[in-house]
Structures are given as structure tokens and as C-alpha cells.
Amino acid sequence: xxxxxxxxxxxxxxxxxxxxxxxxxxxxxxxxxxxxxxxxxxxxxxxxxxxxxxxxxxxxxxxxxxxxxxxxxxxxxxxxxxxxxxxxxxxxxxxxxxxxxxxxxxxxxxxxxxxxxxxxxxxxxxxxxxxxxxxxxxxxxxxxxxxxxxxxxxxxxxxxxxxxxxxxxxxxxxxxxxxxxxxxxxxxxxxxxxxxxxxxxxxxxxxxxxxxxxxxxxxxxxxxxxxxxxxxxxxxxxxxxxxxxxxxxxxxxxxxxxxxxxxxxxxxxxxxxxxxxxxxxxxxxxxxxxxxxxxxxxxxxxxxxxxxxxxxxxxxxxxxxxxxxxxxxxxxxxxxxxxxxxxxxxxxxxxxxxxxxxxxxxxxxxxxxxxxxxxxxxxxxxxxxxxxxxxxxxxxxxxxxxxxxxxxxxxxxxxxxxxxxxxxxxxxxxxxxxxxxxxxxxxxxxxxxxxxxxxxxxxxxxxxxxxxxxxxxxxxxxxxxx
Amino acid sequence: xxxxxxxxxxxxxxxxxxxxxxxxxxxxxxxxxxxxxxxxxxxxxxxxxxxxxxxxxxxxxxxxxxxxxxxxxxxxxxxxxxxxxxxxxxxxxxxxxxxxxxxxxxxxxxxxxxxxxxxxxxxxxxxxxxxxxxxxxxxxxxxxxxxxxxxx
Numbered sequence: 001x002x003x004x005x006x007x008x009x010x011x012x013x014x015x016x017x018x019x020x021x022x023x024x025x026x027x028x029x030x031x032x033x034x035x036x037x038x039x040x041x042x043x044x045x046x047x048x049x050x051x052x053x054x055x056x057x058x059x060x061x062x063x064x065x066x067x068x069x070x071x072x073x074x075x076x077x078x079x080x081x082x083x084x085x086x087x088x089x090x091x092x093x094x095x096x097x098x099x100x101x102x103x104x105x106x107x108x109x110x111x112x113x114x115x116x117x118x119x120x121x122x123x124x125x126x127x128x129x130x131x132x133x134x135x136x137x138x139x140x141x142x143x144x145x146x147x148x149x150x151x152x153x154x155x156x157x158x159x160x161x162x163x164x165x166x167x168x169x170x171x172x173x174x175x176x177x178x179x180x181x182x183x184x185x186x187x188x189x190x191x192x193x194x195x196x197x198x199x200x201x202x203x204x205x206x207x208x209x210x211x212x213x214x215x216x217x218x219x220x221x222x223x224x225x226x227x228x229x230x231x232x233x234x235x236x237x238x239x240x241x242x243x244x245x246x247x248x249x250x251x252x253x254x255x256x257x258x259x260x261x262x263x264x265x266x267x268x269x270x271x272x273x274x275x276x277x278x279x280x281x282x283x284x285x286x287x288x289x290x291x292x293x294x295x296x297x298x299x300x301x302x303x304x305x306x307x308x309x310x311x312x313x314x315x316x317x318x319x320x321x322x323x324x325x326x327x328x329x330x331x332x333x334x335x336x337x338x339x340x341x342x343x344x345x346x347x348x349x350x351x352x353x354x355x356x357x358x359x360x361x362x363x364x365x366x367x368x369x370x371x372x373x374x375x376x377x378x379x380x381x382x383x384x385x386x387x388x389x390x391x392x393x394x395x396x397x398x399x400x401x402x403x404x405x406x407x408x409x410x411x412x413x414x415x416x417x418x419x420x421x422x423x424x425x426x427x428x429x430x431x432x433x434x435x436x437x438x439x440x441x442x443x444x445x446x447x448x449x450x451x452x453x454x455x456x457x458x459x460x461x462x463x464x465x466x467x468x469x470x471x472x473x474x475x476x477x478x479x480x481x482x
Numbered sequence: 483x484x485x486x487x488x489x490x491x492x493x494x495x496x497x498x499x500x501x502x503x504x505x506x507x508x509x510x511x512x513x514x515x516x517x518x519x520x521x522x523x524x525x526x527x528x529x530x531x532x533x534x535x536x537x538x539x540x541x542x543x544x545x546x547x548x549x550x551x552x553x554x555x556x557x558x559x560x561x562x563x564x565x566x567x568x569x570x571x572x573x574x575x576x577x578x579x580x581x582x583x584x585x586x587x588x589x590x591x592x593x594x595x596x597x598x599x600x601x602x603x604x605x606x607x608x609x610x611x612x613x614x615x616x617x618x619x620x621x622x623x624x625x626x627x628x629x630x631x632x633x634x
Binding site: 096212407418419421422425426429436437438442445450452480481482 | 485488489494497498521522523544545546547548585587598602604605608
């Protein structure tokens with residue numbers, strides 16, 4: 001495994017060259033050291049991987065390509081993944097008399113004790129409303145809530161905590177952009193460019209905006225292999241495009257989109273970019289400044305956090321130009337009967353008492369995920385996803401969707417023998433939690449001529465053994481239904 | 483095991499080889515039913531006899547084993563029935579798949595194999611989709627209609 005140096009700089013050429021050299025140097029040092037150790041080992045040097053500078057150059061090129069996709073890798077072999085399962089009390093549950101295998105983390109992840117405890121601690125020791133109270137508890141709650149905002153900003157590489165608006169989740173974040181930003185800046189004849197693989201949450205808000213303003217929607221097609229047809233991009237990404245919104249990782253196909261490249265191309269025609277990071281933010285290292293996106297929407301509950309809390313990142317220069325969205329308390333400076341003055345962002349966009357405990361729980365989730373390290377998580381989950389892809393693909397009469405190699409932590413498939421709902425009901429009988437249906441991707445399902453798929457989605461608490469068990473159950477299901 | 487109660491051999495047989503599956507060229511009513519929750523669809527074609535009873539029913543579409551088998555069993559059962567009898571059967575069938583009602587009335591016949599659905603509340607809509615379609619066919623009387631498990 002290559003040595004880890006932290007996230008790779010994406011935008012800046014000099015930064016990248018410096019990183020490249022340090023990367024190669026650090027790995028070369030490591031190789032020398034391991035060879036040295038190996039020569040003293042009774043098993044001899046053959047037991048150690050031999051890495052030359054040439055192969056390091058090759059590995060660098062792979063790492064660089066991964067960086068273009070917002071993907072960073074690191075050694076995941078040092079993490080005791082099985083021990084981490086102990087942090088998740090729910091994984092000890094049984095379903096229908098079988099040990100639970102939870103393969104539905106793309107819908108919502110399970111929560112570690114650290115997050116559950118953080119919520120409890122807040123309600124037991126800090127609970128009060130934020131920003132107004134003058135008493136001790138209110139100060140504690142306000143401090144914890146704003147610290148959580150800071151934590152989110154650091155987690156995604158935002159320049160400042162002011163760029164983070166707390167929302168109920170990805171869906172609300174995107175609606176905020178479509179309604180508040182779109183309402184002001186999008187006019188008749190303008191174009192919102194999306195892709196065919198968007199979750200309904202990054203489609204319906206734009207349909208509503210288009211209806212209201214007379215703007216048009218365009219879509220980047222999806223190829224048979226589940227990747228975006230980027231050859232069409234020049235024809236689609238014209239100066240009328242005001243915003244290009246796309247998912248980082250497809251929740252049905254597992255496709256990882258080249259965020260940095262797409263942002264750069266959008267900016268070249270003057271369009272802003274919105275990244276739906278619901279499926280990526282808990283799985284790989286993200287730096288919004290390096291990726292160069294203008295908006296990023298995500299949820300806490302898919303990355304070990306509580307439900308009902310998420311965030312919208314908006315680049316500061318844009319944030320200041322967006323008018324208020326919801327009106328009410330917490331977002332005003334002063335109110336008269338006829339008019340009001342509004343706070344600066346981000347508080348301008350947080351009307352009413354926010355989900356205080358949720359934000360604090362999200363910060364605890366971030367701490368937890370970062371202690372493991374997202375690079376390690378990504379490598380672990382990729383191994384699971386690739387393994388699952390191969391194994392499911394080997395089952396007779398099965399069609400797996402999305403790219404085989406570089407993919408997010410999920411596998412979507414259909415079986416000739418049985419409908420996705422039947423497969424899912426059958427699997428549940430054996431304690432295996434899969435998801436069957438359209439996964440809020442109806443247009444994408446139509447694109448692939450299926451009514452739905454069965455999806456197995458993974459997180460760092462899942463194991464190869466669980467995938468083996470899934471294959472046994474799917475095999476059983478195929479025989480049962482055919 | 484509950485799974486075998488749900489997917490009884492009769493149900494699997496009907497889902498693999500659905501009866502009355504196909505087109506009905508001289509149908510009086512065509513109802514397109516869909517379950518947006520899963521994307522399943524059924525196209526039911528109905529021909530009435532002189533007294534308003536069901537002379538013939540056929541269906542096409544795609545869906546899970548439960549919805550396909552339910553449609554197949556329903557079309558077999560309802561052929562020759564009057565509107566009143568069919569609606570009475572709908573009520574009895576709905577009660578069967580949503581309540582702990584033993585084996586249900588004898589009049590349901592083969593339909594009683596569907597009773598396992600009651601242990602799988604998420605699948606009740608699958609079982610009811612063809613029945614919603616036939617109900618709509620009577621309402622409509624002629625022409626085309628659509629029906630959904632999720633009323634707009």
C-alpha cells in the first residue's frame with residue numbers, strides 16, 4: 001500500500017507537482033525501509049512487495065486520475081474494521097432469526113455509539129435554544145451549534161464556516177438553491193443542465209423552478225456502462241446554461257463523476273455548479289475549493305449522523321447575493337410591521353429554531369468518520385463494491401449496472417428469475433437488508449428499460465463475508481423463483 | 483417460514499405462467515394501473531356481457547410475483563361474475579390480505595392462497611393493484627382509464 005500524504009491538491013499545478021514529488025519520495029523511502037527489514041527476515045525479501053521508482057511513477061498516474069474524480073486512497077489495512085462494528089449497537093440485531101446484514105447504507109447509514117452519545121449528552125447537559133438566550137445553557141448550545149458548523153466547513157474544505165448553511169438534508173439544500181438563488185438569477189430562456197442519473201431530489205426542484213420561470217432543463221445522457229456521455233457536453237454546456245447540477249456518486253449505478261473536470265468546464269461558459277454529494281460525503285475526502293464547485297448539498301444521515309440534518313455549502317461570493325428563503329425568527333436583525341432587515345449568511349437562511357441536536361450529532365459523526373479516515377474508508381468500501389460487483393455478475397441471469405472498476409460503495413442489479421421486490425422480500429427473510437425499487441431514479445430506470453433494481457450498498461462496517469452470504473441468498477432466491 | 487407462506491407454490495406457478503395474460507382486441511374498457519412506488523404496471527382489458535357482468539378479462543404488464551399472480555388469479559376468478567359479486571369479492575380479498583382473518587370466506591376459492599401477504603404490509607399494494615384496476619373498469623364502463631396505488 002502506498003504511503004498516505006493527505007488529500008492531493010487538485011487545482012494548482014505547482015501544488016500538485018510538489019505533492020507528486022513528495023509522494024514518490026515518501027513511497028520510495030518506505031520501499032527501501034521494508035526491503036531492509038525483509039532482508040533480516042527469515043522469510044527473505046521475496047515476501048515483501050518490490051516497488052521501483054518506475055512503478056511508483058505508474059502508481060502516481062493512477063493516484064492522479066483518482067484525484068480528478070475526487071477520490072483519494074490510503075492504506076486501509078491498518079484499520080481494524082471488524083472492531084469498528086462494535087461501535088454500532090444495531091449491528092447486533094437479528095432479523096427473522098438471522099444475524100442482520102445491513103446493505104442499505106446508501107439509503108441511510110447506521111449510527112455509532114459516539115453519535116448516539118453526543119445527542120444524549122446535548123439533551124442532558126446543553127439543551128437550550130441558540131443565539132438569543134443570555135443564560136448558561138443557551139451559551140453552551142450556541143457554542144456547540146456553531147462549533148458544529150465549523151467542523152462541517154473543515155470536513156469539506158470550505159474557506160469559512162459562514163459558507164455552511166444547516167438544512168434538513170440534501171433535498172432541502174437543493175431546494176434552497178433552486179428557490180432562493182434560482183428565483184433571483186434564473187430567467188425565461190435560461191438553461192439548467194442536469195444529468196440523466198440525478199436522484200429525484202436534484203431533478204424535481206429544478207422542474208419546479210423551470211415551470212415558474214420559463215427556464216429550460218437539459219440533461220447529459222448516460223452511456224450503457226453507467227458513465228456520463230461527456231462527448232455530448234460541449235453541445236449541452238452552452239452560454240445559456242446558468243447552472244450545471246450533478247451527482248458526485250450515482251445512488252443507483254455507483255458511478256463516480258469527475259467533479260473537478262465538470263466544474264471547470266461549466267465555469268468556462270460562466271455557469272455555476274451544484275454537486276449532490278449525498279452518496280460521497282461520508283465515503284471519500286472532499287475539498288470543495290479543490291473541486292471548484294459553487295454549491296454542494298449533502299445529508300448527515302448517510303455518513304453516521306442523525307436524520308433531519310444536512311448542509312449546503314455555497315461559495316461566499318455567491319452566498320451574499322442570495323435573498324432570504326424562509327422567513328421567521330433567527331434570520332432577522334430587526335423587524336418592523338412592514339419590513340425587516342436580515343442577518344448575513346449563513347443565518348439568513350436558517351429561519352426558526354434549527355435542528356440543534358442534529359448539527360451536534362453531525363459534528364460527532366464527522367469526528368468519528370475522520371478518526372477512521374475517509375481515504376481508508378473509500379479503499380475499504382471500493383474493495384467491497386468491486387468484489388460484490390464481480391460476485392453478483394457471476395450469478396447466472398443477472399445484470400449488474402454501472403462501471404465495474406471505479407465505483408461507489410454500492411451494486412445495483414436485476415435478476416431474470418425474480419423481480420427486485422421479490423428478491424428484497426426474500427433476502428429479508430434471511431436477515432439481509434437490501435433495497436428494491438427505483439431508488440428515486442425513475443428516469444434512469446427508464447433509460448435502462450427496467451422498472452427497478454435490487455441494490456446492495458455498503459459502508460465501512462460491512463465485510464467480505466457478508467457479501468459471500470448475500471451471494472448464497474441471491475442464489476437461493478434465483479432457484480426459489482425460477 | 484413466513485416466506486413460504488407468502489410465496490405459496492400456487493402463487494409462484496401463476497407468476498411464472500400467468501393465466502389470461504395477453505391482449506383482448508374487442509375490450510370495452512382498458513385500465514392502466516401502476517404502482518409508482520416500484521414502477522410495476524398492469525394493463526387490464528375487460529369485456530362485459532349483456533347484463534353488465536364480466537364476459538372476459540385479460541391483462542399484460544410487468545411486476546413482482548405477487549402482483550402478477552394476483553392478477554392471474556383474479557382474472558380466473560372474476561370471469562362470468564356480476565359487478566356486485568366482483569366488488570364483494572374485492573372487499574373480501576382486501577380484508578384477507580390486510581387482516582388476521584383466518585382463511586377468509588370459501589367464496590374466495592383459490593384467491594385465499596394470497597393470505598400470506600398480510601404479514602408483509604409493504605406488499606399489500608402489489609396484491610391490490612389488479613383489483614384497483616378492475617374496480618376502475620366498472621367505474622369507467624367504456625374507453626380507457628388509469629389507476630394508481632398512490633392517488634394523486
